[in-house]
Amino acid sequence: MSLLAAVGIEKxxxxxxxxxxxDLTLDAGEVVGLVGDNGAGKSTLMKIVTxxxxxxxxxxxxxxxxxxxxxxxxxxxxxxxxxxxxxxLAKQQDVASNIFLGREPxxxxxxxxxVDRHRMKREAQAMIDRLGAELPVITxxxxxxxxxxxxxxxxxxxxxxxxxxxxxxxxxAALAVREVQSVLDLIRQLKSQGIGVILISxxxxxxxxxxxRIVVLRQGRATANLVTKETTMADIVSAIVGGGDVAVAAAHxxxx
Amino acid sequence: xxxxxxxxxxxxxxxxQEKFTxxxxxxxxxxxxxxxxxxxxxxxxxxxxxxxxxxxxLLATSTIGILAIAATFVLSSGGLDLSIGSVLGxxxxxxxxxxxxxxxxxxxxxxATIGAGALAGLVNGWVITRGFVPAFIVTLGxxxxxRGLALVISDGRVIYGLPDWMLFLGQGRPFGIPMPVIxxxxxxxxxxxxxxxTRFGRHTLAIGxxxxxxxxxxxxxxxxxxxxxxxxxxxxxxxGLLFATRINSGDPTAGISYELTAITAAIxxxxxxxxxxxxxxxxxxxxxxxGVLQNGLxxxxxxxxxQQMAIGAVLILxxxxxxxxxxxxxKV
Amino acid sequence: MSNTTKKCAVGMAVLTWxxxxxxxxAEGYGILxxxxxxxxxxxxxxxxxxxxxxxxxxxxxxxVESDQxxxxxxxxCNTMLERQPVAMITAAINSTNLLxxxxxxxxxxxxxxxxxxxxxxxxxxxxxxxxxxxIGSDNVLxxxxxxEYMVSQLGxxxxxxxxVIEGLSGNITGEKRxxxxxxxxxxxxxxxxxVASLPGDWDRGKAANITNDIMTRNPDLVGIFAANDGMALxxxxxxxAAGRGGDVIIIGVDGNSDAVKSIKAGRxxxxxxxxxxxxxxxxxxxxxxxxxxxxxxxxVIIPTLVLTKDLxxxxxxxxxxxxx
Numbered sequence: 001m002s003l004l005a006a007v008g009i010e011k012x013x014x015x016x017x018x019x020x021x022x023d024l025t026l027d028a029g030e031v032v033g034l035v036g037d038n039g040a041g042k043s044t045l046m047k048i049v050t051x052x053x054x055x056x057x058x059x060x061x062x063x064x065x066x067x068x069x070x071x072x073x074x075x076x077x078x079x080x081x082x083x084x085x086x087x088x089l090a091k092q093q094d095v096a097s098n099i100f101l102g103r104e105p106x107x108x109x110x111x112x113x114x115v116d117r118h119r120m121k122r123e124a125q126a127m128i129d130r131l132g133a134e135l136p137v138i139t140x141x142x143x144x145x146x147x148x149x150x151x152x153x154x155x156x157x158x159x160x161x162x163x164x165x166x167x168x169x170x171x172x173a174a175l176a177v178r179e180v181q182s183v184l185d186l187i188r189q190l191k192s193q194g195i196g197v198i199l200i201s202x203x204x205x206x207x208x209x210x211x212x213r214i215v216v217l218r219q220g221r222a223t224a225n226l227v228t229k230e231t232t233m234a235d236i237v238s239a240i241v242g243g244g245d246v247a248v249a250a251a252h253x254x255x256x
Numbered sequence: 257x258x259x260x261x262x263x264x265x266x267x268x269x270x271x272x273q274e275k276f277t278x279x280x281x282x283x284x285x286x287x288x289x290x291x292x293x294x295x296x297x298x299x300x301x302x303x304x305x306x307x308x309x310x311x312x313x314l315l316a317t318s319t320i321g322i323l324a325i326a327a328t329f330v331l332s333s334g335g336l337d338l339s340i341g342s343v344l345g346x347x348x349x350x351x352x353x354x355x356x357x358x359x360x361x362x363x364x365x366x367x368a369t370i371g372a373g374a375l376a377g378l379v380n381g382w383v384i385t386r387g388f389v390p391a392f393i394v395t396l397g398x399x400x401x402x403r404g405l406a407l408v409i410s411d412g413r414v415i416y417g418l419p420d421w422m423l424f425l426g427q428g429r430p431f432g433i434p435m436p437v438i439x440x441x442x443x444x445x446x447x448x449x450x451x452x453x454t455r456f457g458r459h460t461l462a463i464g465x466x467x468x469x470x471x472x473x474x475x476x477x478x479x480x481x482x483x484x485x486x487x488x489x490x491x492x493x494x495x496g497l498l499f500a501t502r503i504n505s506g507d508p509t510a511g512i513s514y515e516l517t518a519i520t521a522a523i524x525x526x527x528x529x530x531x532x533x534x535x536x537x538x539x540x541x542x543x544x545x546x547g548v549l550q551n552g553l554x555x556x557x558x559x560x561x562x563q564q565m566a567i568g569a570v571l572i573l574x575x576x577x578x579x580x581x582x583x584x585x586x587k588v
Numbered sequence: 589m590s591n592t593t594k595k596c597a598v599g600m601a602v603l604t605w606x607x608x609x610x611x612x613x614a615e616g617y618g619i620l621x622x623x624x625x626x627x628x629x630x631x632x633x634x635x636x637x638x639x640x641x642x643x644x645x646x647x648x649x650x651x652v653e654s655d656q657x658x659x660x661x662x663x664x665c666n667t668m669l670e671r672q673p674v675a676m677i678t679a680a681i682n683s684t685n686l687l688x689x690x691x692x693x694x695x696x697x698x699x700x701x702x703x704x705x706x707x708x709x710x711x712x713x714x715x716x717x718x719x720x721x722x723i724g725s726d727n728v729l730x731x732x733x734x735x736e737y738m739v740s741q742l743g744x745x746x747x748x749x750x751x752v753i754e755g756l757s758g759n760i761t762g763e764k765r766x767x768x769x770x771x772x773x774x775x776x777x778x779x780x781x782x783v784a785s786l787p788g789d790w791d792r793g794k795a796a797n798i799t800n801d802i803m804t805r806n807p808d809l810v811g812i813f814a815a816n817d818g819m820a821l822x823x824x825x826x827x828x829a830a831g832r833g834g835d836v837i838i839i840g841v842d843g844n845s846d847a848v849k850s851i852k853a854g855r856x857x858x859x860x861x862x863x864x865x866x867x868x869x870x871x872x873x874x875x876x877x878x879x880x881x882x883x884x885x886x887x888v889i890i891p892t893l894v895l896t897k898d899l900x901x902x903x904x905x906x907x908x909x910x911x912x
Contacts, residue, residue: 052472073474088472090465092532093458101462102473104455114453139274303670312670316663407757412787414758416684416711427688499659503685508757509656554667557648559624560660564653 003028003196004049004080004165009058011044018044020220021058026165031187031197033207033228036217037240042200043085045217046167050082051075062164073102079164083171087154091143095135096124098142099157127156131186148179155186166190167198172206184210204236218242281452282537283526285577290545297552304555311434317547318436319344319495319502321540323511323518324525325447326491328539331522332451333484334464334531335391339380339398340492340518344511346402347373347496352415352506355422362421369500370493376402377489381482399515406508415506426501436498440540443494448536460484464531520567521546524574545570616646617875618673619703620665622655622681626790626818627844628864629679632704635868636677642869643876648673655756655790658685665689675699675720675875682758683708690717699878703871704864708760720878723871723888725862727761727841730892731768731813734839734860737894738811739776741837741857747779748810751802753788753795753823755815762790765815765841780811788819795822803830811837817847817859824855843895851897861893863907 004026011019018041026032034042047053049060051072060067062078070078089098096117097104105116105123121138128135133152135145142153151171158166168187172180187210190197201207207214207228214231216224216239224239269284276284298305323340330337351369354360360368376398383394428435451457463470463477470477499510519529525542527534546567553563617640624630633649640647650668652660658681665678666689676693680686683706690700694717702722712719742748752769755762766785773780784802788795795814803809803826812827814820820840827836833855840847843861850856867890874884893899893907900908 050472071474071476072472073476076474082472084468084472086468088466088469090462090469090532092465092528093461097458097462098469101469102459102475104458106455112449113455114449115455115458117453303672306670309667309670312663312666316666319659412757414682414684417714502688503658503662504687505682505684507658507682507685510658512656550663551667554650554664555670557650560651560653560664 002026003030003063005059005061006045006049007059009045009048009060010056011041011048011053012056018220019048019055022217022220022222024215024222026196026198028164028196029191029194030213031191031199031211033211033214034198034200034217035202035204035207035214035236035240040217040240041220042217043169046082046169046198046200049075049167050080076102076161079162080167081158081161081163081165082167083151083154083158083169085169085173087150089142089150089154092141094141095128095138095153095156096120098153099124099127099160101157103161123160124156127160128152131156131159132182147174148176151175151179151183159190163195165196165198167200169200170202171199172201172203180206204233207236208233216240280537281448281535282541283535285581286525286538286541286545286574289574290541290548293545293548293552297548297555301552301555304552309551309555311432311437313544313547313551314437314440315434316551317543318434318440319499320514320517320521320546321440321543322443322491322495322498323514324521324539324543325444325536326488326495327515327518327522328525328527328534328536329447329451329460329484330391330488331519331527331529332464332531332534333460333481334467335384335481335484336395337377337380337485337488338392338395338515339376339402340488340495341511341514341516342399342402342406343373343376343489343492344496344499344514345508346376346406346409347493348500348510349406349410349415349506349508351422351497352418352500353409355418356415356506362419365419365422366425366497369497370490373493373496374486374490377486377492378482380489381485384485385478385481403508403512406510410506410508412508414508416504418501418504418506423501423504426498426504436502439494439498443491444536444540451534451536456480456483461532461534464528464534466532517546520571524571526574526578542574616648616671616673617872618668618671618676619647619649620661620668620676620678620686621649621651621703622661622679623653623657624651626655627846628817628842628862631844632679632864632868635865635870636872637868638865639869639872643872645872645876647872652681655681658682662686662689666692669693669696669698672696673698674879675701677701677703677871677875678706679703680706682706682756683711683760687711687715687717690719691715694718699875701871701875704761704867705764706759706761719886721874721884721886721888723874724761724867724890725892726889727764728768730841730860730862731765731770731815732772733892733894734765734813734841734858735769735772735776737858737860737896738773738813738837738839739780742777742780742810744777745779746777746810748781748808749783749806750780750811750813751799751806751809751823752782752785753798753812753814753819754785755787755819756789757787762787762815766813769813783809788814788822790816790818792818792822795819796826799823799826800830803827803832809836812839814838814840816840817842817844817856820856820859821846821850824850828855843893848895848900851895852900854897858894858896861895861907863890863893866890 002025006024009019009022036042048055100120105119106113107116135149142150171183187197211228214226214228215222273284276282326340347369350372351365354368355365380394380398383389384391425435459475500506521543522539524545525538549566550563619636621629650664661681662685665686676698678686693700699720702719705722705724752766754766783806786798812823814823817840820838824838827833837857840859843859847856847859878884
């Protein structure tokens with residue numbers, strides 16, 4: 001049984017039909033790349049998985065359990081985490097607040113439930129250290145951090161509650177070379193821990209280097225399900241654009 | 257993900273700043289300004305430094321202080337409630353009407369006052385979250401509706417003669433401290449704890465900071481907003497109760513343009529107008545800064561027109577200093 | 589210790605040192621007006637200053653930003669008490685908003701004077717506040733004089749609709765003028781029917797709107813009585829804009845400078861002039877007398893004068909001196 005199975009997902013926004021029946025599966029410890037041109041529906045599909053959007057029709061199960069009636073919070077509690085392209089961080093709050101947003105640990109004082117800030121700080125620091133991220137004082141607001149540092153916080157947030165699935169939307173798009181390698185190493189680490197990873201990325205070299213399978217979305221449909229080891233850059237590009245001057249496009253992509 | 261290690265904040269001032277922000281959730285600069293202003297006023301006027309004058313300042317600040325607490329919550333969540341001044345007036349009229357015209361006992365009148373405010377807030381929140389009408393517009397509309405309703409209920413006249421028990425809330429002085437001051441302090445402490453130390457408070461700030469982050473974190477943003485506007489209305493009702501009992505009447509013209517003063521106090525105290533940052537303690541300090549300014553200028557017999565200019569200048573200065581600091585932080 | 593900390597510490601010390609020190613005692617009269625925006629109140633302020641200077645006493649005048657800022661005025665009143673005046677002369681925005689402050693003043697044995705009769709004696713009794721005296725025009729009489737003049741111009745047998753524009757709701761001054769006018773009108777000319785009596789809140793714009801609406805309803809309107817000049821002038825604009833200037837008798841109350849200009853120009857028909865300058869001046873003179881132990885009536889009435897174009901042009905009336 002797959003860890004995650006999405007079957008026949010359809011979604012329209014008003015009169016614009018974005019997804020026309022997409023299937024996607026993910027096993028534990030598997031890294032799946034989700035690629036496609038702009039507007040193919042990648043982010044929409046993932047937001048349907050996390051519960052931010054409601055699918056018009058289709059089925060989503062996690063370890064066999066139907067997810068469709070669950071709120072985003074409930075799905076997160078079941079172990080589905082997503083790191084958004086814009087990171088979705090609360091820039092004026094500090095690191096611990098962001099990591100624990102929505103599930104802050106509490107303790108009772110005189111019968112009132114107050115947030116346990118010591119615990120939050122401690123555990124946040126522990127997670128940051130475990131990730132090997134170097135952050136300035138973690139009590140400063142995350143808005144004052146650099147882009148790479150902010151992403152560390154977003155990643156820490158996704159990993160703190162022992163997720164089963166981690167979805168990453170363009171995690172390397174704005175990073176320097178060294179930072180990119182850190183992200184890819186992290187994905188490999190997650191894989192070795194048995195966590196399922198879905199990687200949305202334009203950077204096909206990254207996708208080729210770290211994934212087990214590649215799903216190509218084109219105009220709202222999953223047009224290809226490729227095994228990475230047996231796939232070349234040209235194959236992916238041709239699936240994305242669906243014909244046309246494949247060689248030129250492939251060369252373009254190979255340059256990164 | 258290695259980045260150059262940034263320097264830890266150095267110096268006693270910065271250290272104190274961090275401590276105040278982290279532990280007490282209030283900006284140190286605001287407190288320094290308040291104390292500085294008090295020192296200046298006490299030098300300029302021999303009447304400033306006395307227990308009874310300080311009581312006056314707190315008493316004069318009590319109504320606006322409660323409204324500013326309401327404004328802090330709403331602004332922190334990225335919202336806006338322009339109706340709190342009118343709701344203050346409406347609540348006072350409702351309470352006075354229940355007590356005087358309907359002859360109900362005090363507890364019922366008090367409940368009706370705060371309840372009327374909460375109901376108005378609930379309506380605001382409902383239309384904002386379900387109707388997708390922007391908060392600015394909804395609360396602006398409520399500003400007119402509540403004011404008109406107050407005039408209708410009171411027939412445009414002041415409703416005079418509240419029962420003694422009710423009057424005690426506005427004019428009583430247990431242990432020499434005016435009741436409105438006690439109420440302000442109690443409410444401020446409770447609300448400060450809520451905003452700074454509870455999940456509800458943290459979620460409020462998160463919603464104002466990045467609504468998307470809150471949604472993805474599983475927070476029910478709509479329900480939270482509804483609760484906030486109801487709370488705002490309820491606090492406006494409480495402020496209306498204090499106002500009416502201070503002057504012993506339900507006055508339909510009470511609270512005109514108070515919402516702007518309340519928002520000013522919140523901003524001077526460090527609340528971010530666009531959401532994501534706010535502290536009740538800071539707001540009280542902001543309200544006191546305005547109160548000290550007005551009181552001092554009154555003692556010096558400076559005309560109220562100049563007072564208004566002074567408050568406007570302080571507001572701009574407060575935000576300027578705040579923005580300046582934000583820049584400094586991100587430069588590091 | 590850094591500089592900032594040193595400054596903080598010094599500041600704290602100074603503050604603590606002074607907290608319980610008693611302020612130096614002061615004399616002087618505290619005068620609390622409504623707002624100085626209206627020329628009526630401006631003239632009264634001038635009279636107060638003239639009276640105080642004549643009496644040779646220290647005084648301080650405060651006003652608030654509008655004549656609806658009830659809580660503001662209460663706060664200013666409380667603050668003025670801190671200066672320990674010997675007398676507080678107040679023009680309250682409504683009959684109840686200053687009560688806590690006046691009670692406090694009474695407890696501190698500060699003499700309280702009701703400037704321009706804004707306080708209701710029944711309410712003062714109920715609250716146990718004793719004022720030294722109240723001074724102002726007899727507003728009921730002023731309203732009645734307005735009615736007398738209107739009837740003198742229209743004739744006692746005329747039948748027609750009349751509009752009354754009241755003052756701020758709940759304000760006793762406005763109520764007295766409106767009632768005084770209405771009662772006298774009914775007595776002298778039963779044919780003149782008051783078709784509407786609406787509160788204009790002392791606001792020129794509001795009065796203009798009310799006039800427009802009533803003229804639409806009653807196009808044959810013959811007379812308008814407004815409880816103050818500001819509102820009367822608003823009514824004037826509406827009437828002339830509708831092309832009926834000269835057909836409608838418009839009477840205001842106060843006799844302020846704007847009204848006088850309008851009367852001279854033949855627009856406003858008449859104004860029952862209060863003499864605010866005289867009210868202010870005599871208020872101060874009487875306070876001094878009261879403090880020195882002399883006798884002052886509890887209700888000092890300052891006469892009112894019906895100002896018309898003829899009267900102003902003739903210029904012989906002695907009270908004209910006090911119309912500012």
